[in-house]
Amino acid sequence: MDDHSSKAAPAVRALLFDTFGTVVDWRTGIAREAGAFLARHGIPGRPEDFADGWRERYQPAMQRVRAGERPFVRLDVIHRENLEDLLTAWGADPARLPAGELDDLARAWHRLDPWPDAVEGLRRLRERFVVAPLSNGNIALLAAMAKRAGLPWDCILGAEVVRAYKPEPRAYLDTAEVLGLPPSACMMVAAHNDDLAAASAVGFRTAFVRRPTEHGPGQSTDLEPTGPWDHVVDDFVELAERLR
Amino acid sequence: MDDHSSKAAPAVRALLFDTFGTVVDWRTGIAREAGAFLARHGIPGRPEDFADGWRERYQPAMQRVRAGERPFVRLDVIHRENLEDLLTAWGADPARLPAGELDDLARAWHRLDPWPDAVEGLRRLRERFVVAPLSNGNIALLAAMAKRAGLPWDCILGAEVVRAYKPEPRAYLDTAEVLGLPPSACMMVAAHNDDLAAASAVGFRTAFVRRPTEHGPGQSTDLEPTGPWDHVVDDFVELAERLR
Numbered sequence: 001m002d003d004h005s006s007k008a009a010p011a012v013r014a015l016l017f018d019t020f021g022t023v024v025d026w027r028t029g030i031a032r033e034a035g036a037f038l039a040r041h042g043i044p045g046r047p048e049d050f051a052d053g054w055r056e057r058y059q060p061a062m063q064r065v066r067a068g069e070r071p072f073v074r075l076d077v078i079h080r081e082n083l084e085d086l087l088t089a090w091g092a093d094p095a096r097l098p099a100g101e102l103d104d105l106a107r108a109w110h111r112l113d114p115w116p117d118a119v120e121g122l123r124r125l126r127e128r129f130v131v132a133p134l135s136n137g138n139i140a141l142l143a144a145m146a147k148r149a150g151l152p153w154d155c156i157l158g159a160e161v162v163r164a165y166k167p168e169p170r171a172y173l174d175t176a177e178v179l180g181l182p183p184s185a186c187m188m189v190a191a192h193n194d195d196l197a198a199a200s201a202v203g204f205r206t207a208f209v210r211r212p213t214e215h216g217p218g219q220s221t222d223l224e225p226t227g228p229w230d231h232v233v234d235d236f237v238e239l240a241e242r243l244r
Numbered sequence: 245m246d247d248h249s250s251k252a253a254p255a256v257r258a259l260l261f262d263t264f265g266t267v268v269d270w271r272t273g274i275a276r277e278a279g280a281f282l283a284r285h286g287i288p289g290r291p292e293d294f295a296d297g298w299r300e301r302y303q304p305a306m307q308r309v310r311a312g313e314r315p316f317v318r319l320d321v322i323h324r325e326n327l328e329d330l331l332t333a334w335g336a337d338p339a340r341l342p343a344g345e346l347d348d349l350a351r352a353w354h355r356l357d358p359w360p361d362a363v364e365g366l367r368r369l370r371e372r373f374v375v376a377p378l379s380n381g382n383i384a385l386l387a388a389m390a391k392r393a394g395l396p397w398d399c400i401l402g403a404e405v406v407r408a409y410k411p412e413p414r415a416y417l418d419t420a421e422v423l424g425l426p427p428s429a430c431m432m433v434a435a436h437n438d439d440l441a442a443a444s445a446v447g448f449r450t451a452f453v454r455r456p457t458e459h460g461p462g463q464s465t466d467l468e469p470t471g472p473w474d475h476v477v478d479d480f481v482e483l484a485e486r487l488r
Binding site: 076130132138139140142143146147153154155156157160161178179180 | 320374376382383384386387390391397398399400401404405422423424
Protein backbone atom coordinates (compact mmCIF):
# COMPACT_ATOMS: atom_id res chain seq x y z
CA MET A 1 0.00 0.00 0.00
CA ASP A 2 1.61 3.24 -1.09
CA ASP A 3 -0.86 5.69 0.38
CA HIS A 4 -1.04 7.34 3.81
CA SER A 5 -4.51 6.22 4.83
CA SER A 6 -3.19 4.03 7.61
CA LYS A 7 -1.36 6.94 9.27
CA ALA A 8 -2.78 9.55 11.60
CA ALA A 9 -3.13 12.21 8.90
CA PRO A 10 -6.66 13.62 8.53
CA ALA A 11 -8.80 12.11 5.81
CA VAL A 12 -8.59 13.73 2.40
CA ARG A 13 -11.68 15.85 1.78
CA ALA A 14 -10.83 17.73 -1.40
CA LEU A 15 -9.10 16.79 -4.66
CA LEU A 16 -7.54 19.75 -6.47
CA PHE A 17 -6.68 19.25 -10.12
CA ASP A 18 -4.09 20.76 -12.35
CA THR A 19 -5.98 21.39 -15.58
CA PHE A 20 -3.83 22.00 -18.69
CA GLY A 21 -2.32 18.60 -19.49
CA THR A 22 -3.88 16.80 -16.52
CA VAL A 23 -7.61 17.21 -17.27
CA VAL A 24 -7.54 18.49 -20.85
CA ASP A 25 -5.37 17.85 -23.91
CA TRP A 26 -4.28 21.44 -24.63
CA ARG A 27 -1.86 20.60 -27.47
CA THR A 28 -4.37 18.84 -29.71
CA GLY A 29 -7.04 21.47 -29.07
CA ILE A 30 -4.80 24.47 -29.67
CA ALA A 31 -3.26 22.90 -32.79
CA ARG A 32 -6.75 22.27 -34.20
CA GLU A 33 -7.87 25.88 -33.84
CA ALA A 34 -4.48 27.37 -34.70
CA GLY A 35 -4.29 25.21 -37.82
CA ALA A 36 -7.50 26.68 -39.17
CA PHE A 37 -6.33 30.20 -38.33
CA LEU A 38 -2.89 29.77 -39.92
CA ALA A 39 -4.37 28.31 -43.09
CA ARG A 40 -6.93 31.11 -43.34
CA HIS A 41 -4.24 33.77 -43.18
CA GLY A 42 -1.62 31.96 -45.23
CA ILE A 43 0.87 31.70 -42.37
CA PRO A 44 3.13 28.69 -42.99
CA GLY A 45 4.12 26.22 -40.28
CA ARG A 46 2.94 23.18 -38.31
CA PRO A 47 -0.03 23.80 -36.01
CA GLU A 48 1.55 21.59 -33.32
CA ASP A 49 4.64 23.80 -33.35
CA PHE A 50 2.40 26.83 -32.96
CA ALA A 51 0.72 25.20 -29.95
CA ASP A 52 4.11 24.38 -28.42
CA GLY A 53 5.37 27.92 -29.02
CA TRP A 54 2.30 29.40 -27.35
CA ARG A 55 2.66 27.11 -24.34
CA GLU A 56 6.40 27.86 -24.04
CA ARG A 57 5.57 31.50 -23.47
CA TYR A 58 3.28 30.63 -20.55
CA GLN A 59 5.76 30.11 -17.70
CA PRO A 60 7.96 33.17 -18.44
CA ALA A 61 4.87 35.40 -18.58
CA MET A 62 3.55 34.10 -15.26
CA GLN A 63 7.03 34.40 -13.80
CA ARG A 64 6.85 38.17 -14.18
CA VAL A 65 3.75 38.12 -11.94
CA ARG A 66 5.32 35.70 -9.47
CA ALA A 67 8.44 37.87 -9.28
CA GLY A 68 6.37 40.95 -8.53
CA GLU A 69 7.41 42.69 -11.75
CA ARG A 70 3.76 43.01 -12.69
CA PRO A 71 0.50 42.98 -10.67
CA PHE A 72 -1.66 39.87 -10.87
CA VAL A 73 -3.27 39.56 -14.28
CA ARG A 74 -5.56 36.76 -15.37
CA LEU A 75 -4.39 34.08 -17.77
CA ASP A 76 -6.79 35.15 -20.54
CA VAL A 77 -4.78 38.38 -20.78
CA ILE A 78 -1.46 36.54 -20.79
CA HIS A 79 -2.68 34.15 -23.52
CA ARG A 80 -3.78 37.11 -25.67
CA GLU A 81 -0.47 38.93 -25.23
CA ASN A 82 1.57 35.80 -25.90
CA LEU A 83 -0.43 35.13 -29.06
CA GLU A 84 0.71 38.46 -30.49
CA ASP A 85 4.30 37.75 -29.49
CA LEU A 86 4.13 34.31 -31.08
CA LEU A 87 2.63 35.59 -34.32
CA THR A 88 5.40 38.16 -34.56
CA ALA A 89 7.98 35.40 -34.07
CA TRP A 90 6.26 33.49 -36.87
CA GLY A 91 6.69 36.47 -39.21
CA ALA A 92 3.09 37.70 -39.07
CA ASP A 93 2.14 41.22 -37.98
CA PRO A 94 -0.66 40.91 -35.40
CA ALA A 95 -1.69 44.51 -36.03
CA ARG A 96 -2.64 43.52 -39.59
CA LEU A 97 -4.80 40.58 -38.47
CA PRO A 98 -8.46 41.04 -37.45
CA ALA A 99 -8.54 41.77 -33.70
CA GLY A 100 -11.80 39.83 -33.32
CA GLU A 101 -10.17 36.73 -34.77
CA LEU A 102 -7.21 37.08 -32.42
CA ASP A 103 -9.57 37.44 -29.45
CA ASP A 104 -11.39 34.32 -30.56
CA LEU A 105 -8.20 32.32 -31.07
CA ALA A 106 -6.97 33.39 -27.62
CA ARG A 107 -10.14 31.85 -26.25
CA ALA A 108 -9.25 28.49 -27.84
CA TRP A 109 -7.89 27.73 -24.35
CA HIS A 110 -11.55 27.78 -23.17
CA ARG A 111 -12.44 25.08 -25.71
CA LEU A 112 -10.03 22.26 -24.94
CA ASP A 113 -11.23 18.67 -24.88
CA PRO A 114 -10.78 16.52 -21.77
CA TRP A 115 -8.76 13.32 -21.84
CA PRO A 116 -11.15 10.39 -22.46
CA ASP A 117 -11.28 9.28 -18.80
CA ALA A 118 -11.63 12.75 -17.23
CA VAL A 119 -15.39 13.30 -17.10
CA GLU A 120 -16.22 9.78 -15.90
CA GLY A 121 -13.38 9.80 -13.39
CA LEU A 122 -14.40 13.17 -11.96
CA ARG A 123 -18.02 12.06 -11.77
CA ARG A 124 -17.00 9.09 -9.61
CA LEU A 125 -14.53 11.06 -7.48
CA ARG A 126 -17.12 13.74 -6.85
CA GLU A 127 -19.32 11.25 -5.02
CA ARG A 128 -16.80 11.10 -2.18
CA PHE A 129 -14.71 14.28 -2.43
CA VAL A 130 -14.94 17.96 -3.19
CA VAL A 131 -13.44 18.24 -6.68
CA ALA A 132 -12.12 21.53 -8.07
CA PRO A 133 -9.47 22.75 -10.46
CA LEU A 134 -6.42 24.34 -8.87
CA SER A 135 -5.19 25.75 -12.13
CA ASN A 136 -3.35 28.82 -13.31
CA GLY A 137 -6.30 29.34 -15.65
CA ASN A 138 -8.73 32.11 -14.75
CA ILE A 139 -12.30 31.57 -13.59
CA ALA A 140 -14.05 32.43 -16.87
CA LEU A 141 -11.68 30.15 -18.80
CA LEU A 142 -12.17 27.20 -16.43
CA ALA A 143 -15.94 27.70 -16.18
CA ALA A 144 -16.34 27.86 -19.97
CA MET A 145 -14.15 24.78 -20.39
CA ALA A 146 -16.18 22.89 -17.78
CA LYS A 147 -19.51 23.87 -19.29
CA ARG A 148 -18.45 22.84 -22.79
CA ALA A 149 -16.79 19.58 -21.73
CA GLY A 150 -19.17 18.58 -18.92
CA LEU A 151 -16.52 18.62 -16.18
CA PRO A 152 -18.52 18.27 -12.94
CA TRP A 153 -16.54 20.59 -10.63
CA ASP A 154 -17.96 21.51 -7.24
CA CYS A 155 -16.41 24.94 -7.56
CA ILE A 156 -13.78 26.72 -9.64
CA LEU A 157 -10.62 27.49 -7.70
CA GLY A 158 -7.13 28.44 -8.81
CA ALA A 159 -4.84 31.36 -9.43
CA GLU A 160 -7.51 34.02 -9.88
CA VAL A 161 -9.29 33.19 -6.61
CA VAL A 162 -6.10 33.43 -4.55
CA ARG A 163 -4.25 35.93 -6.79
CA ALA A 164 -1.14 33.74 -6.95
CA TYR A 165 0.25 31.50 -9.65
CA LYS A 166 1.45 27.96 -8.97
CA PRO A 167 4.02 26.90 -7.89
CA GLU A 168 4.00 29.73 -5.34
CA PRO A 169 3.25 28.19 -1.93
CA ARG A 170 0.42 30.68 -1.44
CA ALA A 171 -1.44 29.25 -4.44
CA TYR A 172 -1.86 25.95 -2.57
CA LEU A 173 -2.10 27.21 1.02
CA ASP A 174 -4.67 29.91 0.31
CA THR A 175 -6.76 27.45 -1.71
CA ALA A 176 -6.88 25.10 1.30
CA GLU A 177 -7.89 28.03 3.47
CA VAL A 178 -10.67 29.02 1.05
CA LEU A 179 -11.99 25.47 1.42
CA GLY A 180 -11.71 25.70 5.21
CA LEU A 181 -9.41 22.67 5.24
CA PRO A 182 -5.89 21.97 6.50
CA PRO A 183 -3.43 21.32 3.65
CA SER A 184 -3.22 17.65 4.68
CA ALA A 185 -6.94 17.21 3.86
CA CYS A 186 -6.24 18.37 0.29
CA MET A 187 -4.79 16.21 -2.47
CA MET A 188 -3.18 17.75 -5.55
CA VAL A 189 -3.78 15.71 -8.71
CA ALA A 190 -1.39 16.52 -11.55
CA ALA A 191 0.54 15.11 -14.50
CA HIS A 192 3.51 17.31 -13.58
CA ASN A 193 6.08 16.42 -10.95
CA ASP A 194 6.97 20.05 -10.20
CA ASP A 195 3.36 20.88 -9.34
CA LEU A 196 3.19 17.91 -6.96
CA ALA A 197 6.54 18.81 -5.40
CA ALA A 198 5.32 22.34 -4.64
CA ALA A 199 2.00 21.07 -3.26
CA SER A 200 3.70 18.42 -1.17
CA ALA A 201 6.13 20.95 0.27
CA VAL A 202 3.24 22.80 1.92
CA GLY A 203 1.53 19.67 3.22
CA PHE A 204 -0.82 18.56 0.45
CA ARG A 205 -1.29 14.90 -0.36
CA THR A 206 -0.40 14.02 -3.96
CA ALA A 207 -1.53 11.95 -6.94
CA PHE A 208 0.47 11.69 -10.16
CA VAL A 209 -1.47 10.92 -13.33
CA ARG A 210 0.50 9.73 -16.34
CA ARG A 211 -0.32 11.80 -19.45
CA PRO A 212 2.44 10.54 -21.74
CA THR A 213 1.20 12.33 -24.88
CA GLU A 214 0.52 15.77 -23.39
CA HIS A 215 3.47 17.11 -25.38
CA GLY A 216 2.91 14.85 -28.38
CA PRO A 217 4.36 11.50 -29.41
CA GLY A 218 7.96 12.44 -28.55
CA GLN A 219 7.33 13.49 -24.95
CA SER A 220 10.37 13.11 -22.70
CA THR A 221 9.27 14.81 -19.46
CA ASP A 222 6.90 13.74 -16.70
CA LEU A 223 6.61 10.22 -18.09
CA GLU A 224 7.08 8.80 -14.60
CA PRO A 225 6.85 10.07 -11.01
CA THR A 226 10.03 11.61 -9.65
CA GLY A 227 8.88 11.93 -6.04
CA PRO A 228 7.24 9.81 -3.33
CA TRP A 229 3.70 10.70 -4.36
CA ASP A 230 0.80 9.10 -2.48
CA HIS A 231 -0.74 7.68 -5.64
CA VAL A 232 0.47 7.03 -9.18
CA VAL A 233 -2.22 6.24 -11.74
CA ASP A 234 -2.81 6.10 -15.47
CA ASP A 235 -6.12 7.96 -15.42
CA PHE A 236 -8.87 9.44 -13.24
CA VAL A 237 -10.99 6.29 -13.26
CA GLU A 238 -8.08 4.37 -11.77
CA LEU A 239 -7.70 7.14 -9.18
CA ALA A 240 -11.36 6.75 -8.26
CA GLU A 241 -10.84 3.02 -7.80
CA ARG A 242 -7.79 3.64 -5.64
CA LEU A 243 -9.58 6.15 -3.40
CA ARG A 244 -12.73 4.09 -2.85
CA MET B 245 -43.26 42.97 -23.08
CA ASP B 246 -41.41 44.20 -20.03
CA ASP B 247 -37.91 43.09 -20.92
CA HIS B 248 -35.18 44.83 -22.89
CA SER B 249 -34.57 42.17 -25.50
CA SER B 250 -35.89 44.38 -28.27
CA LYS B 251 -33.38 47.14 -27.48
CA ALA B 252 -29.78 47.36 -28.55
CA ALA B 253 -28.39 46.05 -25.25
CA PRO B 254 -26.15 42.96 -25.63
CA ALA B 255 -27.73 39.60 -24.98
CA VAL B 256 -27.66 38.36 -21.41
CA ARG B 257 -25.01 35.68 -21.03
CA ALA B 258 -24.82 35.11 -17.27
CA LEU B 259 -27.42 34.92 -14.52
CA LEU B 260 -26.07 35.81 -11.07
CA PHE B 261 -28.12 34.72 -8.09
CA ASP B 262 -28.52 36.09 -4.65
CA THR B 263 -28.53 33.00 -2.45
CA PHE B 264 -29.88 33.44 1.11
CA GLY B 265 -33.62 33.89 0.65
CA THR B 266 -33.56 33.73 -3.16
CA VAL B 267 -32.20 30.21 -3.73
CA VAL B 268 -32.44 28.70 -0.24
CA ASP B 269 -34.86 29.02 2.67
CA TRP B 270 -32.41 30.11 5.38
CA ARG B 271 -34.98 30.74 8.12
CA THR B 272 -36.47 27.24 8.14
CA GLY B 273 -33.06 25.58 7.91
CA ILE B 274 -31.45 27.64 10.66
CA ALA B 275 -34.47 27.27 12.94
CA ARG B 276 -34.35 23.50 12.48
CA GLU B 277 -30.71 23.19 13.52
CA ALA B 278 -30.89 25.92 16.17
CA GLY B 279 -33.97 24.29 17.69
CA ALA B 280 -32.11 21.05 18.29
CA PHE B 281 -29.15 22.96 19.76
CA LEU B 282 -31.28 25.12 22.07
CA ALA B 283 -33.20 22.10 23.35
CA ARG B 284 -30.00 20.15 23.94
CA HIS B 285 -28.56 22.92 26.09
CA GLY B 286 -31.78 23.96 27.83
CA ILE B 287 -31.80 27.46 26.33
CA PRO B 288 -35.41 28.70 26.19
CA GLY B 289 -36.89 30.54 23.19
CA ARG B 290 -38.39 30.03 19.72
CA PRO B 291 -35.99 28.66 17.12
CA GLU B 292 -37.43 31.01 14.49
CA ASP B 293 -36.60 33.98 16.70
CA PHE B 294 -33.07 32.64 17.06
CA ALA B 295 -32.80 32.40 13.25
CA ASP B 296 -34.09 35.96 12.89
CA GLY B 297 -31.69 37.24 15.53
CA TRP B 298 -28.76 35.59 13.79
CA ARG B 299 -29.75 37.05 10.45
CA GLU B 300 -30.28 40.53 11.93
CA ARG B 301 -26.61 40.58 12.93
CA TYR B 302 -25.52 39.89 9.34
CA GLN B 303 -25.77 43.33 7.74
CA PRO B 304 -24.15 45.29 10.62
CA ALA B 305 -21.20 42.86 10.67
CA MET B 306 -20.67 43.15 6.90
CA GLN B 307 -21.06 46.91 7.15
CA ARG B 308 -17.87 47.06 9.22
CA VAL B 309 -16.04 45.46 6.27
CA ARG B 310 -17.77 47.67 3.71
CA ALA B 311 -16.89 50.77 5.76
CA GLY B 312 -13.24 49.76 5.87
CA GLU B 313 -13.27 49.35 9.68
CA ARG B 314 -12.09 45.78 9.23
CA PRO B 315 -10.26 43.92 6.41
CA PHE B 316 -12.29 41.53 4.28
CA VAL B 317 -13.25 38.46 6.27
CA ARG B 318 -15.30 35.56 4.94
CA LEU B 319 -18.89 35.05 5.97
CA ASP B 320 -18.18 31.78 7.83
CA VAL B 321 -16.14 33.85 10.31
CA ILE B 322 -18.89 36.47 10.65
CA HIS B 323 -21.52 33.76 11.21
CA ARG B 324 -19.39 32.19 13.96
CA GLU B 325 -18.78 35.53 15.70
CA ASN B 326 -22.43 36.53 15.46
CA LEU B 327 -23.48 33.20 16.92
CA GLU B 328 -21.52 33.95 20.08
CA ASP B 329 -22.98 37.43 20.24
CA LEU B 330 -26.50 36.06 19.80
CA LEU B 331 -26.08 33.37 22.44
CA THR B 332 -24.89 36.01 24.90
CA ALA B 333 -27.97 38.10 24.12
CA TRP B 334 -30.07 35.02 24.80
CA GLY B 335 -28.49 34.66 28.25
CA ALA B 336 -26.14 31.79 27.40
CA ASP B 337 -22.37 31.96 27.87
CA PRO B 338 -20.73 30.74 24.64
CA ALA B 339 -17.48 30.04 26.52
CA ARG B 340 -19.32 27.36 28.50
CA LEU B 341 -20.74 25.63 25.43
CA PRO B 342 -18.72 23.02 23.49
CA ALA B 343 -16.67 24.83 20.82
CA GLY B 344 -17.10 21.94 18.39
CA GLU B 345 -20.88 22.23 18.65
CA LEU B 346 -20.71 25.98 18.04
CA ASP B 347 -18.50 25.40 14.99
CA ASP B 348 -20.99 22.87 13.69
CA LEU B 349 -24.01 25.12 14.31
CA ALA B 350 -22.23 28.00 12.54
CA ARG B 351 -21.97 25.69 9.53
CA ALA B 352 -25.76 25.24 9.51
CA TRP B 353 -25.60 27.97 6.86
CA HIS B 354 -23.88 25.38 4.61
CA ARG B 355 -26.85 23.02 5.00
CA LEU B 356 -29.84 25.10 3.92
CA ASP B 357 -32.50 23.60 1.70
CA PRO B 358 -33.38 25.18 -1.65
CA TRP B 359 -36.86 26.47 -2.40
CA PRO B 360 -38.79 23.69 -4.20
CA ASP B 361 -38.37 25.21 -7.69
CA ALA B 362 -34.69 26.13 -7.39
CA VAL B 363 -32.87 23.00 -8.61
CA GLU B 364 -35.19 22.39 -11.55
CA GLY B 365 -35.22 26.07 -12.52
CA LEU B 366 -31.44 26.32 -12.40
CA ARG B 367 -31.07 23.15 -14.42
CA ARG B 368 -33.20 24.65 -17.18
CA LEU B 369 -31.57 28.09 -17.02
CA ARG B 370 -28.13 26.51 -17.16
CA GLU B 371 -28.87 25.15 -20.64
CA ARG B 372 -28.80 28.69 -22.05
CA PHE B 373 -26.86 30.79 -19.55
CA VAL B 374 -23.88 30.74 -17.26
CA VAL B 375 -25.42 30.40 -13.80
CA ALA B 376 -23.55 31.30 -10.62
CA PRO B 377 -24.27 32.62 -7.16
CA LEU B 378 -23.34 36.26 -6.53
CA SER B 379 -23.75 35.93 -2.81
CA ASN B 380 -22.16 37.37 0.29
CA GLY B 381 -21.57 33.76 1.32
CA ASN B 382 -17.99 32.47 1.06
CA ILE B 383 -16.84 29.87 -1.43
CA ALA B 384 -16.69 26.89 0.94
CA LEU B 385 -20.18 27.70 2.23
CA LEU B 386 -21.69 28.01 -1.24
CA ALA B 387 -19.89 24.93 -2.58
CA ALA B 388 -21.00 22.78 0.36
CA MET B 389 -24.56 24.06 0.00
CA ALA B 390 -24.56 23.31 -3.73
CA LYS B 391 -23.12 19.82 -3.28
CA ARG B 392 -25.68 18.91 -0.59
CA ALA B 393 -28.67 20.42 -2.41
CA GLY B 394 -27.68 19.59 -6.00
CA LEU B 395 -27.54 23.20 -7.18
CA PRO B 396 -25.96 22.98 -10.67
CA TRP B 397 -23.80 26.13 -10.65
CA ASP B 398 -21.27 26.66 -13.44
CA CYS B 399 -18.93 28.31 -10.94
CA ILE B 400 -19.07 29.82 -7.47
CA LEU B 401 -18.78 33.60 -7.49
CA GLY B 402 -19.55 36.22 -4.88
CA ALA B 403 -18.02 38.30 -2.12
CA GLU B 404 -14.97 36.14 -1.46
CA VAL B 405 -13.89 36.05 -5.12
CA VAL B 406 -14.01 39.84 -5.46
CA ARG B 407 -13.31 40.71 -1.80
CA ALA B 408 -16.32 43.01 -1.58
CA TYR B 409 -19.74 42.63 -0.02
CA LYS B 410 -22.95 43.50 -1.83
CA PRO B 411 -24.37 46.10 -2.25
CA GLU B 412 -20.96 47.68 -2.92
CA PRO B 413 -20.79 48.48 -6.66
CA ARG B 414 -17.49 46.61 -6.87
CA ALA B 415 -19.19 43.35 -5.86
CA TYR B 416 -21.21 43.45 -9.09
CA LEU B 417 -18.72 45.13 -11.41
CA ASP B 418 -15.77 42.94 -10.49
CA THR B 419 -17.92 39.82 -10.86
CA ALA B 420 -18.81 40.85 -14.42
CA GLU B 421 -15.12 41.42 -15.09
CA VAL B 422 -14.22 37.97 -13.73
CA LEU B 423 -16.71 36.54 -16.22
CA GLY B 424 -15.21 38.64 -19.01
CA LEU B 425 -18.60 40.24 -19.65
CA PRO B 426 -19.93 43.79 -19.72
CA PRO B 427 -22.39 44.46 -16.85
CA SER B 428 -25.25 44.65 -19.35
CA ALA B 429 -24.67 40.98 -20.29
CA CYS B 430 -25.21 40.02 -16.64
CA MET B 431 -28.59 39.63 -14.95
CA MET B 432 -28.95 39.75 -11.18
CA VAL B 433 -31.66 37.43 -9.86
CA ALA B 434 -32.83 38.24 -6.34
CA ALA B 435 -35.79 38.30 -3.97
CA HIS B 436 -34.56 41.61 -2.56
CA ASN B 437 -35.24 44.98 -4.13
CA ASP B 438 -32.14 46.61 -2.63
CA ASP B 439 -29.87 44.01 -4.24
CA LEU B 440 -31.50 44.61 -7.63
CA ALA B 441 -31.29 48.39 -7.21
CA ALA B 442 -27.53 48.18 -6.56
CA ALA B 443 -27.00 45.79 -9.48
CA SER B 444 -29.11 47.92 -11.81
CA ALA B 445 -27.21 51.06 -10.84
CA VAL B 446 -24.00 49.59 -12.31
CA GLY B 447 -25.68 48.33 -15.48
CA PHE B 448 -26.85 44.79 -14.69
CA ARG B 449 -30.16 43.51 -15.96
CA THR B 450 -32.53 42.42 -13.21
CA ALA B 451 -35.04 39.72 -12.27
CA PHE B 452 -37.13 39.86 -9.10
CA VAL B 453 -38.30 36.55 -7.65
CA ARG B 454 -41.11 36.66 -5.10
CA ARG B 455 -40.19 34.72 -1.94
CA PRO B 456 -43.08 35.83 0.28
CA THR B 457 -42.26 33.50 3.18
CA GLU B 458 -38.50 34.09 3.42
CA HIS B 459 -39.07 35.89 6.73
CA GLY B 460 -41.95 33.63 7.81
CA PRO B 461 -45.72 33.94 7.54
CA GLY B 462 -45.83 37.60 8.61
CA GLN B 463 -43.36 38.91 6.03
CA SER B 464 -43.91 42.58 5.19
CA THR B 465 -40.88 43.43 3.03
CA ASP B 466 -39.97 42.56 -0.56
CA LEU B 467 -43.43 41.15 -1.26
CA GLU B 468 -43.53 43.05 -4.54
CA PRO B 469 -41.02 44.73 -6.86
CA THR B 470 -40.28 48.36 -6.03
CA GLY B 471 -38.28 49.16 -9.17
CA PRO B 472 -38.57 48.76 -12.94
CA TRP B 473 -36.95 45.33 -12.99
CA ASP B 474 -36.66 43.51 -16.31
CA HIS B 475 -38.52 40.46 -15.05
CA VAL B 476 -40.80 39.70 -12.12
CA VAL B 477 -41.52 36.02 -11.46
CA ASP B 478 -42.80 33.69 -8.78
CA ASP B 479 -40.04 31.11 -9.12
CA PHE B 480 -37.01 29.99 -11.15
CA VAL B 481 -39.02 27.71 -13.44
CA GLU B 482 -41.14 30.70 -14.47
CA LEU B 483 -37.92 32.65 -15.06
CA ALA B 484 -36.66 29.85 -17.32
CA GLU B 485 -39.90 30.02 -19.29
CA ARG B 486 -39.62 33.80 -19.59
CA LEU B 487 -36.02 33.66 -20.81
CA ARG B 488 -36.51 30.93 -23.41
